Amino acid sequence: MLLNCLAINNSGIILSETSNNQLLKLHKKPTCLKTIDDSFLSLHNNNYKSMSNLVIIPTYNEKDNIERMVRKVMSLENSYNLLIIDDGSPDGTGTIVKQLMQEYTDRLFIVERKGKLGLGTAYIAGFKWALEHGYDYIFEMDADFSHNPEDLNQLYNACLNGADLAIGSRYIKGVNVVNWPMGRVLMSYFASAYVRFVTRMKIMDTTAGFKCYTSKVLKAINLDEIKLKGYGFQIEMKFTAWKLGFNIVEVPIVFTERREGVSKMSGGIFNEAFWGILRMKFRSFFKTYKRAGENTNK
Numbered sequence: 001m002l003l004n005c006l007a008i009n010n011s012g013i014i015l016s017e018t019s020n021n022q023l024l025k026l027h028k029k030p031t032c033l034k035t036i037d038d039s040f041l042s043l044h045n046n047n048y049k050s051m052s053n054l055v056i057i058p059t060y061n062e063k064d065n066i067e068r069m070v071r072k073v074m075s076l077e078n079s080y081n082l083l084i085i086d087d088g089s090p091d092g093t094g095t096i097v098k099q100l101m102q103e104y105t106d107r108l109f110i111v112e113r114k115g116k117l118g119l120g121t122a123y124i125a126g127f128k129w130a131l132e133h134g135y136d137y138i139f140e141m142d143a144d145f146s147h148n149p150e151d152l153n154q155l156y157n158a159c160l161n162g163a164d165l166a167i168g169s170r171y172i173k174g175v176n177v178v179n180w181p182m183g184r185v186l187m188s189y190f191a192s193a194y195v196r197f198v199t200r201m202k203i204m205d206t207t208a209g210f211k212c213y214t215s216k217v218l219k220a221i222n223l224d225e226i227k228l229k230g231y232g233f234q235i236e237m238k239f240t241a242w243k244l245g246f247n248i249v250e251v252p253i254v255f256t257e258r259r260e261g262v263s264k265m266s267g268g269i270f271n272e273a274f275w276g277i278l279r280m281k282f283r284s285f286f287k288t289y290k291r292a293g294e295n296t297n298k
């Protein structure tokens with residue numbers, strides 16, 4: 001992409017004008033700056049299109065996938081930024097990411113936590129980081145290539161076309177899962193059906209973990225009140241966004257079983273989701289859902 005000029009507006013946001021007159025938000029100070037006032041900005045407002053994307057990937061022992069995954073995301077056309085939340089992986093995943101950060105200085109970031117604290121809290125940490133840094137489109141993706149990074153663009157387009165939350169769904173056009181044993185496909189499919197039955201959400205893939213949130217959804221949810229940690233976390237986030245009245249769109253994706261590395265799926269995660277969803281639904285009867293900023297959540 002060709003950058004014509006760099007500027008900073010009155011609110012201190014760094015912008016860059018591209019060859020086709022779009023203004024992009026940047027997150028790192030460029031080497032040369034010129035200061036502009038808001039009259040310049042208003043001239044360009046019609047063309048303003050924020051490209052402030054952040055893909056969040058939680059990792060635990062993903063040394064066989066992480067470098068290939070980082071390089072793949074960095075090569076995609078929408079110039080995604082990437083945040084890895086690594087829980088002190090004993091296999092050195094974090095070290096590999098830090099080496100790559102020297103190559104992708106302004107687009108690759110890491111948050112390191114001490115010990116395996118779970119997928120749900122990893123994403124909550126990532127969401128908070130994303131909001132603090134002013135990102136507009138925030139993606140969830142696994143490190144193991146079960147989610148095809150090429151599909152990020154589909155999720156992004158769905159949000160640009162009006163979705164508040166876009167979900168990469170395995171179950172809206174048949175069952176799009178490659179290389180899972182039949183038992184796991186059936187478990188996942190019927191788990192989704194169970195969640196639909198309990199919650200009444202009209203979402204086909206309720207446990208999906210490949211998503212794009214617009215920042216307004218994450219700002220509206222009280223992240224400290226999300227209780228579930230594993231698959232339940234994915235369900236509770238969708239349920240809360242749905243209760244808050246956001247526009248949720250499912251886009252078809254193909255999910256492929258991991259080829260490298262070790263699974264972290266366990267019976268405990270399944271149990272937490274099964275009972276957790278019932279408790280979540282029960283709590284929802286006593287809760288008034290209001291978007292944060294409109295009022296408190298009770």
Ligand SMILES: Nc1nc2c(ncn2[C@@H]2O[C@H](COP(=O)(O)OP(=O)(O)OP(=O)(O)O)[C@@H](O)[C@H]2O)c(=O)[nH]1
Nearest residue numbers: 058059060085087117118119122142143263264265
């Ligand atoms: N930071 C962090 N990441 C985790 C944790 N558990 C899993 N992950 C990551 O979350 C993503 C999804 O985990 P997976 O192990 O692929 O779970 P899954 O897709 O249900 O199961 P498999 O694909 O069969 O392994 C991967 O990128 C993992 O490395 C955790 O406790 N902390």
Ligand SMILES: [Mg+2]
Nearest residue numbers: 142144146258
């Ligand atoms: Mg996986």
